[in-house]
Structures are given as structure tokens and as C-alpha cells.
Amino acid sequence: MPRQFQRGTTSMNSLEPILAKHPFFEGLDPAYLKLLVGCASNVRFDPGAYVIRQGEGASHFYLIRQGRIALETRAPQRPPIVIETLEEGDILGWSWLIPPYLWRFDARIVEPTRAIALDGKCLRMKCDENHDLGYELLKRFAHIVTQRLQATRLQLLDVYAPNA
Amino acid sequence: MGPTVASNRSVIEVEGIAQLIALLQRRGYQVAGPTLRDGAIACEIINKLEDLPAGWTDEQAPGHYRVKKRNDGALFGYSVGPQSWKKFLHPPELQLVELRRDGASLKILHNHSVFPHFAFLGVRPCELAAIAVQDRVFQGGRFTDPHYDGRRGQVFIVAVQCTQAGPSCFCASMGTGPRAREGFDVALTEIIDSDHHLFVAEAGTKAGAEVLKELHAVPATPVLCQQAEESIRHASVQTRQMDTAGIRDLLYENFDHPEWDNVATRCLSCANCTMVCPTCFCTTMEDVSEVTGEHAGRWRRWDSCFTQSFSYIHGGSVRTSSKSRFRQWMTHKLASWIDQFGTSGCVGCGRCITWCPVGIEITEEVHAIRGGGVNAAPISKGDNIHELA
Amino acid sequence: MPPTLEQPGISHAASDPMRPEPYFVASVSRETHDTFTLSVEPANGVPAAGFAPGQFSMLYVFGVGELPISISGDPEQAGRLTYTVRSVGPATQALVSRVTGDWLGVRGPFGAAWPLEAVRGKDVLIIAGGIGLAPLRPAIYHILRHRDDYVRLIVLYGARSPGDLLYKKELAAWGRSPDTQVLTTVDYGGVNWRGRVGVVTTLFRHLRMHPDKTVAFICGPEIMMRYVITELEENRGVLANDIYLSMERNMKCAVGFCGHCQYGPYFICKDGPVFCYQKLRGLLGKHEL
Structure with a gap:
């Protein structure tokens, strides 16, 4: 479990409409939502908390409902660099999907954040059992990975640098 | 038969050219004309008939230019030299603004209260076309360049029709020559053979007609007029062509x-x-300032799209490769010019071919882009060229 | 004290687009570590030339040189022209080193403006990168001043780092205006930055857009604009006809005489700098055009 992780008390039934409303699951077959909700839990984080830590096991991914999370990377003798922030409507983490299921960045809470956590192991199991669900999830992750890769490419160009 | 042989042609003898120069000078013009200088036929301010390159011609080929003696005394017996009249209308360097600082007082002076009055003697049809092209650039748009405008408005043009084409010439395919029909005050056709050396003259403007009248030019006979047209037609046979179909x-x-x-x-x-x-x-x-910091000037100088600095913006040049710069030059000249100014930027004078040190031929490059591959253009030498002793 | 002006022999002045007019610097303020905003007023006391949002002037520093600089001030503030200048070389450094009372030569304004009249009744989406916010600020002023002429105003602004964000207070104030959404982001953030980190295109995911009712005005580095256009066209369904961008090329004369700013068939100085993307399709992104 991540540090300062606070498990909510919301019942599974009330999570389903929240899942359905999140952009990541927009248009998803309600039958799949029913499968997924079994892996979901409501979570809340306070500023300064680290949701994930580089190198640790990627047990969950998060559908952010509110707040702001900074993805950070560290290099020796330098302050951490924030490479991306995530907020309402975004998802955090896809390392749960790809072996060896380890986080590649730190994720620090910037603004008080509410999210739905989806258990990675639980999801993998359901995807193994139902490949249609697995394919549907992979398509959605692939879209987000592509967008973030594009953004990273633009970021790499450092277009506003003094000698860009 | 020349369809436009008009009856209002007159005839000037060689001596009439001397009188023409003197007359234009009396009228306050600085007369610019062809003259032999530094092994080339240049455009310079001339004073008298003897400054003209009588008996000289030029031998041209891609990357090759030599002046040669002719076996006659033709005054305009060459095609075109390296310079053009551009240097008078759009000077290679020109101070646009002069600024003086004197304590809290600032003076911004500019440099066009008085413009020189030029008379151009010996303007080729392709060069008239080039002047018309630059008129569109500097006078034809939303902004008018007062420096060009001031010079251009006062110029008197004596054109000389072409009676021989050089191997770099392709005016016929560009529709700019070898016969000029407009854009001149006076146009001359030089006729030189065993019997005569004279000029058939036509006026293009009222001012031109007045000048011819003052020269007491006698009417030209139909035979002479026909001979003039025949010799111009001779120059329209050109070995080099630009295929302009759909070129943009x-x-x-x-x-x-x-x-x-x-x-x-x-x-x-x-x-x-x-x-x-x-x-x-x-x-x-270019901005220059005196060491005292009280006086500064802005100068405009000819630049070229072939320089690295031409396309410099913060961070570096846009066109770093010579490929991109050649492409820019040729695409501008032959294609985007049409969008910008409603005309091709090429008049077929062939100077870029002759003066390219490696003999790149714009006509052949277009041919290659059409899918024809690059061939060495056939170079035919003029038939009245003799090696300079 | 403003300099006095003497102009001997100015009979052609009105028709000479190459001749600068003397202005004096009325104020200079620092925006960021390398960017300053200068306001200038005519030295002869005559009201400053009016301008349309998106236009630029040629600013001349005595003996140093002349630079094309977008006007960043309020188009309805008469008597004054305002520029935001980033120091990136000797000439811009000379420009930002001016102090109140110094004078500058000013030519212009020149160039095509943002089509603010034509886009009335629409949602206006403004996307700026770095110093690219400067030529868009007059458009924002105009829209806020004529709020009823437009529906929503959305400003997406990206800068390199939090310290590079221009007009921070104004951005916050604009964001509090009715029907106005202002989203800012930086490419690189430190741990103390509480705002967004990510390139400007990442802001799109926070928007709900009506593509058929939206016009986009874009200004920033060319690569950034290309990424933004891809996002607008391919992912958001905004038509090329509704996308406008402000281009940059080397400019020496601003009136189409010097040839430097050619971009395909266009002169950026007089056909632009603001172009409808429809016109630039097929040109943008061509290497070494």
C-alpha cells in the first residue's frame, strides 16, 4: 500500500457511476464496468503525499477525480524535476499493466486529491479471463500512452529555450 | 513581313547617337550606357559617343564570358553584360535614413529630397521587362519605395532592339524579347552592313518623339524598316528555351x-x-554609427538569398543547406514571384547562366525537374566573333 | 524629459515607409528574467499610431539596428504603444536596456491582424507559447472589452518554466472574467510549483470544445504551433479555416521590399504575420522552406 493511503468507505455500488463518468471509461460497455468495479476503491490524498515511488511495486492505477499530482524524476545532486502534472479526468500509472510491474516515477500530491484506485492484480486477472475487456483496456491505455509520448517529444524539443 | 512596321520610323546616323547623348545631357540627364570596362561591357555613366563599346561583342556560355572584337563598328553588337540598369534604379547601397543626436534633440533625416535624372541608352528588351518587373516590386503594391520611385519616375529610356541572340539568351521563350514594343521613350534598331551603319528609331512616348524631332531624324524608308524587323526576327531564333508551361x-x-x-x-x-x-x-x-555616438545611419545594401544569414531568425538560419537556398532562389524567381507580383521574375536575359562560376543553367534545371534529366545545353557561338588579339 | 524633434526636409515623410518616427520610452517593466515590457509615446506629442491586435512595429535603437516587435498593449489605449521584448541577442538586449526618457525609432504598425471582426459570435480559443502571448494580448484585451461580441474566451498558455510565465497577474484576472477560462502550464516545473506541468498541447484534455463554433488564434514557436494544429484538426475537429497563426521569419524592411521574410508565395511582413492556417497548409513544417 502506498504511504498515506486512505481507503474510503464508499460501497462498490456507488463507485460504478463514478467509474462510468470518468473520461477514461467513457463509452465503456456497462458489463465491463460491473467487472471492473470489483477491483475499485475510493482514495484521498493530502498535499505532499507520495502516491507512488520509483522502483516500488505498481499495484494500482488511479482515475483522478479531483486535485493535482506531480510526476517527478530525480537525479543525483539536483532537485527533483516535475515532468508532468495530472488532474481531474486523468489517469495515473500504467506500470501495473507491464511486467515487472514497477513504478518508473514518483507521484507527489500537489493539491488535495480524490481518486479511484484500481487494483492491478485484480485487473490483470479479469483481463486474462476476458480478453475482450483486456483489449478494450489496452486500447484506452495505448491512446493515453501515445498522447503522453507526443507531449514528451514536444517537451524534449525545449521549444522556448533561449537558443531554440 | 513585319506586321507592325509603322510609317513613323525615322533614321539616325551614328553621329546622331552622339547628338542624342549631348541632347539628353543638355536636358539635365546623366546618360548611362554600355561601355567597355574591366574586360566586360558594363553599364556606366557615359559622356560621349566614344564611350560606347563600338566594335566589341561578348562571347557567352555557361560560366563563361569574354569580350571580343567584332569585324565591324557596331555600337550595340553584344547581348548583355554582367550589370543591368538595376544598379541605377535600385542602387547596390543606399543610405535610407540619417540620424543625429544633439543632447535632447533628435534629427531624423532621410535621403531622397533630390533624385538623379538618368537617361539609359542601350536598354535591351529583356531589360525593359526587368524594369517593369521591379516596378511591380517597388511601386505596384501597398507600399511604394520612395527611393526607387524617385529615380524611376524621371528616367528616360532609349532601348535597343536585339538583332543577335547569345547562347545564354532565352527571352523569346519568356516572351520578353527580342523586340520591345513598350516601356521605352525611344527604341533603336541598329543596322550595320557593307552599305550602312544607322539606326531605325521609333518613339514610345511623347517625350521620345520630341527628342527624335529635335535630332532632325529623317523618316525611314519601308525597305529600311523591313530590314530592321528582319534582323530582330533573326535574334528570335534562340538555341536556349525555358519551358514555362505550368511552371508555378x-x-x-x-x-x-x-x-x-x-x-x-x-x-x-x-x-x-x-x-x-x-x-x-x-x-x-546595415546600421552604422560614429564613435561619438551622435550620428548614425541606416544603409540598404543588396543581399542574396544564397547567404546563410539571409534567413536567420532567433536560434539560427532557416535555410542552412545550399540545396534549400538554390531551391528558394529558383522557386521564387519562376513560381512564387507569379503569386507575389503577377509576373515571372525571370526575363530570359541569361546572366545567371553566364555568370555562374560552375555553369548552372536555370533552363536546364527546369528541364530536369520536369523529369528530363540535366543535359549540358548546346552552346552555339556567334558567327561574327574573332579572338581578341 | 522627452527629446524635442526636428525633422528637416520631411516632405516625403508620410510616404516613406522606411523612415522611423521618433518615440520616447515612457515606461519599462520587467516581466521575467529575460523579458521586459516597454511603452513608448511619440516624441512630437502627436497621438501614437493606432494598431490592430496582431500587428507589429519596427523598433530602431540608435546605431544598433532595427527589430520587428509585436505590439502587446491595449489597442484602445490611445497615445501609447507597448511591446514585450525577450532579450535573446545583442539587438534585443539593446532594446530592453532602454530606460524611461530614452528614445526609439518606430516604424509601423505593419502586417495583418487577428480577424477579430470576422470571428464575432464564436468561441475564441487562444493558444500561446512563451513570448507568443505578447502578440495575442491585444486580442485578449479586445475580446474582454467587447465581451458581448464573443461567446467563450479560452486562453491556453505554455511557458518553459514558472519563472518564464508572462503577465501572471493579468492571466489570473482574465481567468476570473465571465465565460473565460485561462489554463497555464510549464514544460518544466520545480517542486515548489503548484501549477500544471506539461507542454501546452496537454491542456486540451481539460477543455470541452464546440469545434464548429470555435476559432483558434495561435502564436508560439513554429514546432509548438504545428503540434497545436495537429491537436486542433485531428483530435478536436476544428477546421483549417478557423485556425489562425502568427508566423515569424527574418524581417528587415516590413513592407515587402527586402525579400527576407518570404515563406513560399507569401511575405510574412505584409501578407502576415497572422495567417489563416488554410493558406499555410502544405507549407508549415516543410524543412528549409
Whole structure:
């Protein structure tokens, strides 16, 4: 479990409409939502908390409902660099999907954040059992990975640098 | 039979040219004309008939230019030299603004209260076309360049029709020559044979007609007029051609054509083509200031799209390769010029071919982009050229 | 004290687009570590030339040189022209080193403006990168001043780092205006930055857009604009006809005489700098055009 992780008390039934409303699951077959909700839990984080830590096991991914999370990377003798922030409507983490299921960045809470956590192991199991669900999830992750890769490419160009 | 042989032609003897120069000078013009200088036929301010390159011609080929003695005394027996009249209307360097600082007082002076009055003697039809092209650049748009405008408005033009084409010439295919029908005050056709050396003259403007009248030019006989037209027609037979069909789209659509890489292996980015081109107009600005800091000036100087600095923006040049610069030059000249000014930027004078140190031929490059490959253009030498002793 | 002006022999002045007019610097303020905003007023006391949002002037520093600089001030503030200048070389450094009372030569304004009249009744989406916010600020002023002429105003602004964000207070104030959404982001953030980190295109995911009712005005580095256009066209369904961008090329004269700013068939100085993307399709992104 991540540090300062606070498990909510919301019942599974009330999570389903929240899942359905999140952009990541927009248009998803309600039958799949029913499968997924079994892996979901409501979570809340306070500023300064680290949701994930580089190198640790990627047990969950998060559908952010509110707040702001900074993805950070560290290099020796330098302050951490924030490479991306995530907020309402975004998802955090896809390392749960790809072996060896380890986080590649730190994720620090910037603004008080509410999210739905989806258990990675639980999801993998359901995807193994139902490949249609697995394919549907992979398509959605692939879209987000592509967008973030594009953004990273633009970021790499450092277009506003003094000698860009 | 020449369809436009008019009856209002007159005849001037060689001595009449001397009188013409003197008359124009009396009228306050600085007369500019062809003269032999530094082994080339240059455009310079001339004083008298003897300054003209009588008996001289030029031998031209890609990357090759020599002046040669003719076996006659023709005054305009060459095609075109490296310079054009551009240098008078759009000077290679010009101070635009002068600024003086004196305590809290600031003076911004500019440099065009008085413009020189030029008379051009010996303007070729392709050069008239080039002047018309630059008129569109500097006078035809939203802004007018007062420096060009001030010079251009007062110029008196004596054109000379072409009676021989050089191997670099392709005015016929560009529709700019060898016969001029407008854009001149007076046009002369030089006739030189065993019997005569004279000029058939026609007036293009009222001012031109007045000058001819003052020269007491006698009416030309129909036979002479016909001889003049025949000799101009002789110059329309040109070995070099530019295929201009659909040329704008051709170049726009072939931005990535491999020929640009090919030409880049030869092009030295020396900018000669742009310096000799009678329509190239690009300039840069230079700021100079005195050490005291009280006096500064802005100068405009000819620039070339072949320089690295030409396309510099914060961070570096846009066109770093010679490929991209050649492509810019040729695409501008033959394609985007049409969008910008409603006319081709090329008048077919052939200077860029002759003065390219590696003999790149714009006509052949177009041919290659059409898919024809690059051939060495056939070079035919003039038939009245004799080696200079 | 403003300098006095003497102009001997100015009979052609009105028709000489190459001749600068003397202005004096009325104020200079620092925006960021390398960017300053200068306001200038005519030295002869005559009201400053009016301008349309998106236009630029040529600013001349005595003996140093002349630079094309977008006007960043309020188009309805008469008597004054305002510029935001980033120091990136000797000439811009000379410009930002001016102090109140110094004078500058000013030519212009020149160039095509943002089509603010034509886009009335629409949602206006403004996307700026770095110093690219400067030529868009007059458009924002105009829209806020004529709020009823437009529906929503959305400003997406990206800068390199939090310290590079221009007009921070104004951005916050604009964001509090009715029907106005202002989203800012930086490419690189430190741990103390509480705002967004990510390139400007990442802001799109926070928007709900009506593509058929939206016009986009874009200004920033060319690569950034290309990424933004891809996002607008391919992912958001905004038509090329509704996308406008402000281009940059080397300019020496600003009136189409010097040839430097050619971009395909266009002169950026007089056909632009603001172009409808429909016109630039097929040109933008061509290497070494």
C-alpha cells in the first residue's frame, strides 16, 4: 500500500457511476464496468503525499477525480524535476499493466486529491479471463500512452529555450 | 513581313547617337550606357559617343564570358553584360535614413529630397521587362519605395532592339524579347552592313518623339524598316528555351525533387546569379554609427538569398543547406514571384547562366525537374566573333 | 524629459515607409528574467499610431539596428504603444536596456491582424507559447472589452518554466472574467510549483470544445504551433479555416521590399504575420522552406 493511503468507505455500488463518468471509461460497455468495479476503491490524498515511488511495486492505477499530482524524476545532486502534472479526468500509472510491474516515477500530491484506485492484480486477472475487456483496456491505455509520448517529444524539443 | 512596321520610323546616323547623348545631357540627364570596362561591357555613366563599346561583342556560355572584337563598328553588337540598369534604379547601397543626436534633440533625416535624372541608352528588351518587373516590386503594391520611385519616375529610356541572340539568351521563350514594343521613350534598331551603319528609331512616348524631332531624324524608308524587323526576327531564333508551361505548380509540387540535391552538389552559394539578375531585389539593412555616438545611419545594401544569414531568425538560419537556398532562389524567381507580383521574375536575359562560376543553367534545371534529366545545353557561338588579339 | 524633434526636409515623410518616427520610452517593466515590457509615446506629442491586435512595429535603437516587435498593449489605449521584448541577442538586449526618457525609432504598425471582426459570435480559443502571448494580448484585451461580441474566451498558455510565465497577474484576472477560462502550464516545473506541468498541447484534455463554433488564434514557436494544429484538426475537429497563426521569419524592411521574410508565395511582413492556417497548409513544417 502506498504511504498515506486512505481507503474510503464508499460501497462498490456507488463507485460504478463514478467509474462510468470518468473520461477514461467513457463509452465503456456497462458489463465491463460491473467487472471492473470489483477491483475499485475510493482514495484521498493530502498535499505532499507520495502516491507512488520509483522502483516500488505498481499495484494500482488511479482515475483522478479531483486535485493535482506531480510526476517527478530525480537525479543525483539536483532537485527533483516535475515532468508532468495530472488532474481531474486523468489517469495515473500504467506500470501495473507491464511486467515487472514497477513504478518508473514518483507521484507527489500537489493539491488535495480524490481518486479511484484500481487494483492491478485484480485487473490483470479479469483481463486474462476476458480478453475482450483486456483489449478494450489496452486500447484506452495505448491512446493515453501515445498522447503522453507526443507531449514528451514536444517537451524534449525545449521549444522556448533561449537558443531554440 | 513585319506586321507592325509603322510609317513613323525615322533614321539616325551614328553621329546622331552622339547628338542624342549631348541632347539628353543638355536636358539635365546623366546618360548611362554600355561601355567597355574591366574586360566586360558594363553599364556606366557615359559622356560621349566614344564611350560606347563600338566594335566589341561578348562571347557567352555557361560560366563563361569574354569580350571580343567584332569585324565591324557596331555600337550595340553584344547581348548583355554582367550589370543591368538595376544598379541605377535600385542602387547596390543606399543610405535610407540619417540620424543625429544633439543632447535632447533628435534629427531624423532621410535621403531622397533630390533624385538623379538618368537617361539609359542601350536598354535591351529583356531589360525593359526587368524594369517593369521591379516596378511591380517597388511601386505596384501597398507600399511604394520612395527611393526607387524617385529615380524611376524621371528616367528616360532609349532601348535597343536585339538583332543577335547569345547562347545564354532565352527571352523569346519568356516572351520578353527580342523586340520591345513598350516601356521605352525611344527604341533603336541598329543596322550595320557593307552599305550602312544607322539606326531605325521609333518613339514610345511623347517625350521620345520630341527628342527624335529635335535630332532632325529623317523618316525611314519601308525597305529600311523591313530590314530592321528582319534582323530582330533573326535574334528570335534562340538555341536556349525555358519551358514555362505550368511552371508555378511544377516548382511548388517538386519541393522534394532529387534535382535539388543534384544542383546542390554544384552550386557554390556564391550569390553571383542574384547579383547579376536584373530583377532580384532583396536587400539587407546595415546600421552604422560614429564613435561619438551622435550620428548614425541606416544603409540598404543588396543581399542574396544564397547567404546563410539571409534567413536567420532567433536560434539560427532557416535555410542552412545550399540545396534549400538554390531551391528558394529558383522557386521564387519562376513560381512564387507569379503569386507575389503577377509576373515571372525571370526575363530570359541569361546572366545567371553566364555568370555562374560552375555553369548552372536555370533552363536546364527546369528541364530536369520536369523529369528530363540535366543535359549540358548546346552552346552555339556567334558567327561574327574573332579572338581578341 | 522627452527629446524635442526636428525633422528637416520631411516632405516625403508620410510616404516613406522606411523612415522611423521618433518615440520616447515612457515606461519599462520587467516581466521575467529575460523579458521586459516597454511603452513608448511619440516624441512630437502627436497621438501614437493606432494598431490592430496582431500587428507589429519596427523598433530602431540608435546605431544598433532595427527589430520587428509585436505590439502587446491595449489597442484602445490611445497615445501609447507597448511591446514585450525577450532579450535573446545583442539587438534585443539593446532594446530592453532602454530606460524611461530614452528614445526609439518606430516604424509601423505593419502586417495583418487577428480577424477579430470576422470571428464575432464564436468561441475564441487562444493558444500561446512563451513570448507568443505578447502578440495575442491585444486580442485578449479586445475580446474582454467587447465581451458581448464573443461567446467563450479560452486562453491556453505554455511557458518553459514558472519563472518564464508572462503577465501572471493579468492571466489570473482574465481567468476570473465571465465565460473565460485561462489554463497555464510549464514544460518544466520545480517542486515548489503548484501549477500544471506539461507542454501546452496537454491542456486540451481539460477543455470541452464546440469545434464548429470555435476559432483558434495561435502564436508560439513554429514546432509548438504545428503540434497545436495537429491537436486542433485531428483530435478536436476544428477546421483549417478557423485556425489562425502568427508566423515569424527574418524581417528587415516590413513592407515587402527586402525579400527576407518570404515563406513560399507569401511575405510574412505584409501578407502576415497572422495567417489563416488554410493558406499555410502544405507549407508549415516543410524543412528549409
